[in-house]
Amino acid sequence: MENKILLKIKNNAADLYKQNRTIEGRLIQFNQNWYDKMKSIQGEFLELDTEFLFDNQYNTKKSKYSDVGLRIMDYMVEYILLELKGYRVKFNYPFIEILELKTGEILKANYHWNNKGNKLEMLEKLAKYEIIEQIKKDYII
16 A cells, blocks of 8 residues: 555445434435445445545545545544555544554554544644654654
8 A cells, every 4th residue: 555545434334324314213315326325335445535634524535436536424434544654554533553564563552642632633644644753753663
């Protein structure tokens, strides 16, 4: 992987979308095409578009699922994954797990990001690939 930030879409993303659109047993603003799209990407990894970052939703780059990218709500994302400089970093805000690729050793599990800023600040550091340097500074990997 070459410095890509990936979103791991939950295996039940379509059902979560439907639940989010259900009020008192009735579907409100439900889009069947979007539901079908969510079913097609369940369990998949999609590349994050870092041009515009939000704390409750993500834009993806174009892929085999969409020519223009998709907007994925936070509740549909299981975790965010980055491989960079010999490390694999798995984010499930506010927790971060760091795996050294060379040894397969988990260097830090449940590193807690909250003391470093909010989710949007974390994503901005991630988008600039500064996250490993921040963690190294804190924990001297």
